[in-house]
Amino acid sequence: SRSINLAVVPGDGIGQEVVAQGLKVLRSVLPQDVKLETKEYDLGAQRWHRTGETLPDAELESLKGHDAILLGAIGDPSVPSGVLERGLLLKLRFAFDHYVNLRPSKLFPNTATPLAGRPDIDFVVVREGTEGPYTGNGGSLRTGTPAEVATEVSVNTAYGVERVVRDAYERANARPRKKLTLVHKNNVLVYAGHMWKNIFDKVGEEYPEVTTDYLHVDAATIFFVTQPERFDVIVTDNLFGDILTDLAAAVTGGIGLAASGNINPTGEFPSMFEPVHGSAPDIAGQGKADPTATILSVALLLRHLGYEAEAVRIEETVAADLAERDASAPRTTDEIGDALAVRVAS
Amino acid sequence: SRSINLAVVPGDGIGQEVVAQGLKVLRSVLPQDVKLETKEYDLGAQRWHRTGETLPDAELESLKGHDAILLGAIGDPSVPSGVLERGLLLKLRFAFDHYVNLRPSKLFPNTATPLAGRPDIDFVVVREGTEGPYTGNGGSLRTGTPAEVATEVSVNTAYGVERVVRDAYERANARPRKKLTLVHKNNVLVYAGHMWKNIFDKVGEEYPEVTTDYLHVDAATIFFVTQPERFDVIVTDNLFGDILTDLAAAVTGGIGLAASGNINPTGEFPSMFEPVHGSAPDIAGQGKADPTATILSVALLLRHLGYEAEAVRIEETVAADLAERDASAPRTTDEIGDALAVRVAS
Numbered sequence: 001s002r003s004i005n006l007a008v009v010p011g012d013g014i015g016q017e018v019v020a021q022g023l024k025v026l027r028s029v030l031p032q033d034v035k036l037e038t039k040e041y042d043l044g045a046q047r048w049h050r051t052g053e054t055l056p057d058a059e060l061e062s063l064k065g066h067d068a069i070l071l072g073a074i075g076d077p078s079v080p081s082g083v084l085e086r087g088l089l090l091k092l093r094f095a096f097d098h099y100v101n102l103r104p105s106k107l108f109p110n111t112a113t114p115l116a117g118r119p120d121i122d123f124v125v126v127r128e129g130t131e132g133p134y135t136g137n138g139g140s141l142r143t144g145t146p147a148e149v150a151t152e153v154s155v156n157t158a159y160g161v162e163r164v165v166r167d168a169y170e171r172a173n174a175r176p177r178k179k180l181t182l183v184h185k186n187n188v189l190v191y192a193g194h195m196w197k198n199i200f201d202k203v204g205e206e207y208p209e210v211t212t213d214y215l216h217v218d219a220a221t222i223f224f225v226t227q228p229e230r231f232d233v234i235v236t237d238n239l240f241g242d243i244l245t246d247l248a249a250a251v252t253g254g255i256g257l258a259a260s261g262n263i264n265p266t267g268e269f270p271s272m273f274e275p276v277h278g279s280a281p282d283i284a285g286q287g288k289a290d291p292t293a294t295i296l297s298v299a300l301l302l303r304h305l306g307y308e309a310e311a312v313r314i315e316e317t318v319a320a321d322l323a324e325r326d327a328s329a330p331r332t333t334d335e336i337g338d339a340l341a342v343r344v345a346s
Numbered sequence: 347s348r349s350i351n352l353a354v355v356p357g358d359g360i361g362q363e364v365v366a367q368g369l370k371v372l373r374s375v376l377p378q379d380v381k382l383e384t385k386e387y388d389l390g391a392q393r394w395h396r397t398g399e400t401l402p403d404a405e406l407e408s409l410k411g412h413d414a415i416l417l418g419a420i421g422d423p424s425v426p427s428g429v430l431e432r433g434l435l436l437k438l439r440f441a442f443d444h445y446v447n448l449r450p451s452k453l454f455p456n457t458a459t460p461l462a463g464r465p466d467i468d469f470v471v472v473r474e475g476t477e478g479p480y481t482g483n484g485g486s487l488r489t490g491t492p493a494e495v496a497t498e499v500s501v502n503t504a505y506g507v508e509r510v511v512r513d514a515y516e517r518a519n520a521r522p523r524k525k526l527t528l529v530h531k532n533n534v535l536v537y538a539g540h541m542w543k544n545i546f547d548k549v550g551e552e553y554p555e556v557t558t559d560y561l562h563v564d565a566a567t568i569f570f571v572t573q574p575e576r577f578d579v580i581v582t583d584n585l586f587g588d589i590l591t592d593l594a595a596a597v598t599g600g601i602g603l604a605a606s607g608n609i610n611p612t613g614e615f616p617s618m619f620e621p622v623h624g625s626a627p628d629i630a631g632q633g634k635a636d637p638t639a640t641i642l643s644v645a646l647l648l649r650h651l652g653y654e655a656e657a658v659r660i661e662e663t664v665a666a667d668l669a670e671r672d673a674s675a676p677r678t679t680d681e682i683g684d685a686l687a688v689r690v691a692s
């Protein structure tokens with residue numbers, strides 16, 4: 001009989017609330033014969049305040065044994081900026097070699113968008129997840145003095161770029177439009193940018209059916225708001241991907257709907273699924289958070305584990321629910337989770 | 347009697363066309379007693395193809411003697427990406443210590459915006475211009491092989507950050523709303539990000555009337571499309587400023603209206619004014635380019651040289667012209683320039 005051994009990291013702020021709804025929907029959608037085991041990990045701001053730990057080795061080791069990780073949100077204003085992000089969230093992405101950070105963007109019917117004319121938006125960003133300016137390379141000299149020098153080093157390897165670019169070609173090739181756009185800034189960041197472009201062109205020779213395109217990151221932001229329908233699959237580096245996917249979320253109904261998967265395609269390590277949004281401490285504990293992004297992340301999780309039919313059922317259910325949502329009658333976090341859980345079951 | 351000794355670098359693509367209109371309006375707006383001398387510099391793609399030179403020392407030296415520089419656009423697909431950008435445009439910004447890259451964003455009445463509901467947009471981005479990931483530090487090892495490693499180093503100094511942050515506080519303090527937002531990514535780029543934030547907070551103590559705010563760059567892109575009216579003055583690093591100002595241009599009527607000044611506030615070197623848009627080779631030579639961004643850059647140039655009344659006259663004229671523009675009857679580059687030149691004179 002089948003089973004899923006899931007690690008759950010609710011994290012901070014609204015993380016708890018949205019993860020609870022994600023699990024509710026997961027339990028509801030799974031066929032009877034699939035045994036779901038979950039183990040919750042107490043990681044995040046409270047743990048750090050209590051013990052000074054962000055992600056102890058023993059817990060990292062234990063997390064490794066799961067089939068996948070469901071994460072809520074990490075970060076709290078009471079913790080110095082960077083401590084939890086670098087010590088927990090990015091540590092997980094790097095330790096588990098999550099080199100494909102998958103972020104689909106779709107403008108569902110009846111959802112708010114700041115864009116006039118409601119363009120047709122349905123693209124996916126394949127963000128590199130283990131390199132670039134996120135490596136933590138760099139340092140600061142004479143810190144806090146008028147003579148301080150601070151550096152941040154973007155580290156990019158052919159090994160790391162080739163594998164994520166190939167993944168993006170595979171995804172583009174499997175979609176009807178078969179279009180892949182590389183976003184970088186190779187007119188300024190010439191070392192990393194030219195390597196990305198050369199590898200992008202070379203791997204592209206193996207995918208003759210995929211139409212390709214290159215955009216500088218600054219120009220890409222323009223098209224995100226003036227012509228988002230031009231995009232199908234986008235591949236880009238870790239930092240540009242971070243920036244572009246928040247913008248993508250904003251134009252497709254908001255950060256409350258944006259799902260993501262931190263994927264280790266080889267299966268050597270568990271992949272991790274999380275909403276793109278943060279911990280939103282200002283609304284935490286009030287039942288105001290929209291759990292939809294987490295629930296859509298559960299769909300990505302299921303797809304990754306081979307439960308395609310269940311993933312599609314969640315996505316279709318969310319679309320149907322969104323189509324009926326009444327902005328003048330907002331529901332609580334729980335109510336949205338309940339409605340979706342009931343609906344995916346039937 | 348007064349005089350302006352102006353260097354003109356039309357550059358590539360539509361650069362020639364838009365700069366011609368900028369000069370036309372400049373001549374028209376200047377009082378009779380101001381003597382305008384211009385010297386054109388042949389720099390850009392054609393020069394590079396002919397001679398292999400991007401910016402020879404002699405020309406850099408000669409440019410130094412001018413009161414200001416008016417630049418059209420640099421870059422052409424026939425030149426490898428980065429050659430002209432690094433060898434000419436960025437070389438000028440760095441050599442002339444243009445540490446304040448000033449980019450105002452205003453949504454004029456009757457201009458197109460992709461945003462529904464036409465929010466009130468009127469902010470200015472103070473982009474650092476001489477540091478960050480733009481320094482050209484970095485390199486590539488085993489280039490072109492599967493073992494390649496490419497790095498890009500963002501270099502940030504307290505010296506460089508303090509001066510641009512101070513400039514931004516001065517600008518914020520001089521505006522009615524007195525609000526300054528720092529944009530960085532200090533939860534990931536902890537070395538540079540914390541230095542920026544610490545300096546931002548410290549300098550802020552000298553400006554008690556300025557309200558301050560911090561946003562991560564990814565979150566800032568969301569607010570650019572959902573709540574752009576929240577911004578007054580933004581200060582940010584070179585790369586984030588590049589990305590945000592294209593997005594800002596897109597939401598405020600397009601890149602055809604976005605002006606910029608590369609300013610050396612000490613006056614040691616000439617400042618340089620240019621539209622934010624690129625050389626747009628696809629429409630070059632067809633009279634289709636909108637010269638308004640260049641003309642608004644001329645206003646920034648005049649303001650920098652102390653001709654405040656003339657700067658305001660250009661800006662008001664552009665606003666009036668835009669209010670009357672009929673999108674169904676587009677004018678040529680020349681016609682727009684002529685109309686504005688006539689109007690600023692009267």
Ligand SMILES: CC(C)[C@H](C(=O)O)[C@@H](O)C(=O)O
Pocket residue numbers: 075085089090242276533534564
């Ligand atoms: C919280 C932060 C470290 C993270 C990132 O920058 O990747 C977040 O913005 C995201 O996009 O998942």
Ligand SMILES: CC(C)[C@H](C(=O)O)[C@@H](O)C(=O)O
Pocket residue numbers: 187188218421431435436588622
């Ligand atoms: C052409 C390029 C080097 C330049 C930049 O990145 O600064 C441009 O995008 C700009 O914003 O002026």
